[in-house]
Amino acid sequence: MRNMRNMGDESERTTMVKTAELLETLKKNREEHVKEYEEAVAGYLEEARKRLEGEFEKAKGELQKAYQRTQRELETFDPTKAQDTIVFCKGISFTLTAPRNFVDAYDQAIQMMEWETREEVELNTTEFRCFIMNKWDWMQEFKAVSEMYLAK
Numbered sequence: 001m002r003n004m005r006n007m008g009d010e011s012e013r014t015t016m017v018k019t020a021e022l023l024e025t026l027k028k029n030r031e032e033h034v035k036e037y038e039e040a041v042a043g044y045l046e047e048a049r050k051r052l053e054g055e056f057e058k059a060k061g062e063l064q065k066a067y068q069r070t071q072r073e074l075e076t077f078d079p080t081k082a083q084d085t086i087v088f089c090k091g092i093s094f095t096l097t098a099p100r101n102f103v104d105a106y107d108q109a110i111q112m113m114e115w116e117t118r119e120e121v122e123l124n125t126t127e128f129r130c131f132i133m134n135k136w137d138w139m140q141e142f143k144a145v146s147e148m149y150l151a152k
Contacts, residue, residue, distance in 0.1 A: 013124065013125045014122050014123060014124050014125075015122070015123055015128060016120045016121070016122050016123075017120065017121060017122075017123055017128075017132070018119065018120055019113055019116050019118060019119055019120060019121050020119075022113055022121065022123075022131060022132070023110065023113040023114065025131065025132055026106060026109050026110045026113060026131055027106075027110060029106060029131075029134045030103060030106035030107070030110065032134075033102065033103060033106060033142075034101075034103055036146050036150070037099055037100075037101045037103070037142075037146070039146070039149075039150055040099035040145065040146035040149045040150060041099050041149075042149075043148075043149025043150055044096065044098055044099055044149045046149075047096060047148075047149060048096055051094050051096060052094075055092060055093075055094050058092075059092045062092070070086060073086075097145050097148070098145075099142075099145050099146055099149065100138075100141075100142060100145065102136065102138055102142060105130075105136060105138075109130070109131055
């Protein structure tokens with residue numbers, strides 16, 4: 001009964017798993033991560049290109065306005081009020097969160113299991129959540145960013 005009460009206590013709960021099955025699961029999870037990452041990168045690039053074109057069109061309009069404004073200022077040039085810098089146009093940019101690749105986390109876990117000499121290994125709750133359930137501490141953010149681009 002003591003173990004049943006402590007199932008939520010990560011510091012005390014452990015389980016034994018077959019090393020070969022764990023290695024297989026890690027490799028499958030890694031493959032899925034790489035596939036999702038590559039799809040998200042493709043979606044990101046598509047979205048970035050769309051935004052770039054949109055921002056470029058807006059920038060051309062802003063540049064035309066800035067050019068006309070600067071021309072008017074030069075037509076009414078007053079040397080007593082002249083400044084060393086003429087601001088023609090402010091910086092133009094857009095923000096787009098890039099997908100992140102966490103394949104190194106999988107590679108490290110896979111290498112650990114490839115070097116493991118025992119047929120079974122003991123995993124604590126945190127390791128089980130990451131290695132078996134594929135719920136890493138970065139997974140929620142990774143999924144949120146990926147889904148922004150996979151939905152398109």
